Amino acid sequence: MELLIIGVLGMLGIAGASLIAPKLRIPAPLLLVLVGIVLSFMPFVADFEMDPEWILAGILPPLLYSASVSMPTVDFRREFKTISGLSVVLVVVSAVVLGFLFSWLIPGLGIAGGIALGAILSPTDAVATTIVKRAGVSPRIVTVLEGESLLNDATALVLLRSAIAASAASVSLWGVLGDFVWAVLIAAAIGFAIGILNLVVRSRVKDATVNTVISFTVPFLASLPAEALGGSGLVAAVVAGLVTGMGSVKFLNPQHRISDEQNWRTVELLLESTVFLVMGLELSKIVGDVQRDGAGVWTAVGLAAIGLVTVTLLRALYVAPLIASLGRNQKRGEKIKPTLDRLQSRLDDAGDGELEFERDGQSRTVSGRRLSQLRGRVQRKSADIDYFAKKPLGWREGTVVTWAGMRGVVTLAAAQTLPADTPSRSLLILVAFIVAGASLLLQGGTLPWVVRLVRPAAPDPQEDAAERAELRDLLREVAEANGAPRRDGAPQPEVADAPDGTAGAGTPLDRDEEEEEAELLGALDPETAAREERMFRRSLRKDILLAQREFLLALRQEGRFSSATLSHALATLDAEQIALEMREEAEGS
Template structure:
């Protein structure tokens, strides 16, 4: 949610609605039908299974798509879908689990959903604004990161305890912070927190797979030999239904949208989803942490819990292996047109911010101002000519070459005993920041030769 573009959410609101709501409900219904007819699950338990395996996770797909110049529309839709579909799936999941326990009535479901949604939107915004007051006053990176974690988990727990949608609350909370925090949070805190969050997400994903693997082993052990065969056949059937239902929904909706766009002007026709893009989006249906966590959270006495958990684990593992491995060959086969939308926006914005720096320095007459102006002018020249890769590469290489000499000299001073470790580490940090600033964006690599 923190990294999501509100502009893209608004621009692609129709396909996002069809995926985040329509595809989740369609997949849930298809899987529930299989669970009810094939495994004999109660209808509420079958719906819970459908909700567990319905929401895709864009993390695995993004890791592969990032290696290719795929259309920005595809990546924006996948990321936006992954953000919103969890709320739909978990809301259905909660209602199904409650219905199994006999604690919910159909007549009260719609008012509960509306109240939960509105309350979650309001709570997320208010809590996000309150969190900013605290974060803007913290200057220590470690303390700031701890407060971020405490705030995030605290908001989730609070929303869950008072009956709101924790997913929607967290999404709005993160978006509120993302739109206003950059002007109030120190750069050092932001860089540090990004690294910690990436590590935490990775560890949580690994932990979820470990826990689910341990549980799957015990489930298989509890099933009789004949029951094991049936459970594995059922899990394979659920996996097939999950993959096919997404492809059917995405390609079907895409065909309808192209047909409707054919009656519009040229701009509307250009915005219509392509068949090749639909195939890619339909195949990027890998399941991840939400599916694992939802299956793991089922009560111990839930009807059909063992086959449900085994099916969920099989869907996650099957989609990650089958779709994840085949995604790269599929991209080569589809031959999608390269998209430089983000690169063009970056180049345009880079020129604008360099010019803003030069404008604010134009009235300064000191020698220091002249040196800084010269540096920004050189960077603006490179930004204005992004096609001149040789000039940009030479500029970056010279800066990194000089920084390497600084690092060698600092190392020699410590070896000679001229400076101690405290002075060494303080200067090492300064050089590290210089190297990060001198490295091409998104391509930081220490210069070793």
Template sequence: MDVQLLLVMTGALVIAAFAHLRGLQAGIVTVTLAAAISFIPGLPRLELDPELILGVVIPPLLYSATLNFSFFAFLKNLRSILGLGVGLVIFTTVVVGFLTSWIAPELGLAGAFVLAAVVSPPDSVTTVSHGREIGLPRRTISILTGESLVNDAAALTLFAVAVAAVTGDREFIENPFLLFGWEAAVGLILGVVVGRVVVGVRAKVGNPTIESGLNLLVPFLAYFAAEQLQASGIIAVVAAGFAVSLSHFGNRTSALPATAYRTRLQEAALWPVVDLILEAFVFAYMGLQLRFVLEDLAESNTPTWSTIGLGLIVLLAVILCRFAWVYFSYSRAQLSLLIYARRMAASIDPRARRRRRGRGGPGRGGRTGPLGRQGGRNNGHVTVLTPAENLLVSWTGMRGIITLAAAGGIPLTIASGAPFPGRTIIQTVAFIVAVGTLLLQGSTLPLLAKTLRIDTSAEDAEVEEGRAAARAVAAAAVAGRDDPTSGEYFDLQRTALTTAVRARQVYPGSARDVRCEIDALQAGVTPLLD
């Protein structure tokens, strides 16, 4: 198994390199070739424990995505993120569950809901990591990234409840809403604690290699600590990632080790490598299951073609569910925006507005910051995506390794010792949905984004404007100084950026980008050994 695993990872990287040279999507090419390779006579089955996939593969991918995602963008789009990450997962589970129980009554209602929970969560981490290359707008990428950070926890909770209903086992907390609340709350607290503890330890080390090693352990520490308390390891990993990323703007940079900039540069190069290896392995693992899924289906008493037909129907259902939910949310957001605009128009008194202007104030409630928002917040603002952006969000519903891992984690037997009803059917349908969405939606998403020709010039201009403001803050901090080779020179700039972020004078994302520029400049003028 160890040699086979090594060969699979090596082969996946070779295929990814080939796809990159040809300008092809590495994931699509890897899945397709791996599926063909699975039919080689005598090829042994690569079958991993689902707990190994959930505990080893998923945490670093989620953690890396969180480190590169702005917590403030997460809060700004929280309504849309929770709608997709929780609301859509529940909606898809309910619709697909009842549909499956009607088409395949032999599964039973509980078994149908097991299948529905398995196929409900999209796996968008890989897609959004290449979002700018594909042509996705930044706002769309933010929403999809946030969705990918929370939807797995909701789906796995529903999966655990549905499996318990079939097997007759009792969950830690029987009420599914209270169960999810426990998992989310405890996972959140543990993740923050793990992240803050590691941040505190790293601040005292002063060795980039050791600090990076500690950072690599964070997703695993958070995940398994939460799982031991029957909480959500997924949420714990996300919370830990945000705790680590926010630490750069939560404390004064001068309190960090003098080598902190080297640690950041080292990790900026490290995490993309980790992502590449894990993503390549995931796609190869998915493709290599094809022959064995078909063999399992043939050896069971389940009619092959009817199961494949069920898989195609469920595939269509999950796609349509996402479209229905996204456009329902779009209509609701448009209505909210209309109501808000009418209320604002009705509440504005021209005479009162003139009086406020005469006093030199922005109106009731406080100052207007340099970000152009009262107190740095979007008070009452309702974010509404354009129709083209909604179409992109609707089409990015690819399923992935979470779906396969959950399907593989279905018990063999129920409490009475009888076989789990429809286990082979569920696993086959899950495979069809995962690979089908990847090949159908994943392969056409770049073309769709290119065809829609969404104008991102306003977004690009806003980003450049934010970076210019951050560069001005950094430059003002060292105005008049003529020693750009000292550590203090660069620390002053980073400290000024931190202060500006906390005062809501510059965007956190812009400050992070400029801080990376400062780190690179310091690395270029500072000897490796001080």
């Protein structure tokens, strides 16, 4: 009963913080950390400690899975080089530098113990994504930060595991590298397989509620086998989420996707808020352990300050040349853009046939199938160049990316996995907590102010509106292409249901089909004829919606439109299809 009361009060606290935080103009996770810290020192609140495995194996996989499902896969592909650099190279460099620093500052810790603490302090937290989204920055910054938070946890945990092993026995650099490669590859393979299986199975389940229940098991079906085989369960959950998000439009019907999205939002809110509240509640016990061991709280504060300043400086030193490199790549892309445009024109002129060209004095022929693949690659490359040119990352965006690299709950949970015989274990855990807490409160609390100060590129409402208008015109053409001209020869407009619930009178039918339909309906009584006509026209509208959805998926593959614009268009089609199906159910009942 006591646990039940605590759970209910916790959920009410989460709901209250989510409502109050916007009025106080601070992120809800930061408010929950502060509330947890205050409660932890209340005399009537007992010392609280959560098994770190609950966080690493029970909470993080579904959180990362949910975030990766909603991650635009095209944007993730475009930014993968940047994301992988931040989540792998920067984490490794930070862990090694911090390892040597802490092994010098903390007597008896050793290089292996120092690198273990460095690995604990290196990964960033996904809460930064929530804050920057509200600050109205470019979607490209959001993609980079979100992608980094999806992958850097796995890098840090593999490094931590290797460092702990090195403290007990000799471990070679190649051994650590081999463990990392194996952890990523086996996790990616399992995550990909589970993602595909998830889509295939759920496409056959008609009940939306049951479908969502199955989706709740997917991150664990991916992470648990990966961990059992020595891989990264977090990477497996992320890959399963990316595969699911990429294929959900094709395999799952609109009702199932909307049900998934709504239910997973609730799960995200509860899990994310719980870990930040728990993080604050654990402070009292952590401080008590340090005082009991005689390590000194102020010593931990000093070490944490050094660690936080160091990781922030290392991040700035890494991001600065990264931004410069992205700028050079953008200029190279702009130089080859005219060549790609000419090649695209030749490929389009060739159509579905073969293309002959001369190279090195020899005549060569490209088959129609190969031509189609080449056309797709050129289109994607050209669209990528346009994407980087429209949304460049400069020093302003680099400043936001640097300051948004705050630490969070993974840092604390990873610190609590240190073996009991680790030198100065309680001190290291408190250092990790102070770094995470100070990072969240200082960087997270001032990030909106930093965004206003440096003024990075923000979404352009006029550009977004123009892009949506262009896409609407293309969808209208798809609707007209799936029908026939009207009798007066004018193009057939997009079908729309009339206010009374019947299908619009402008449904695209050619002359013969319309006459046959009239003869069929004339043989029926008026009520039956009206019902049959509505069913026919709605069925036709569903076919048009299917064609429009397939067209949007093809555009997503090309990368021609922004992910936000395509998502909005897909949501509009989903809403219309659900409305049609609800009318059918109402008439059938």
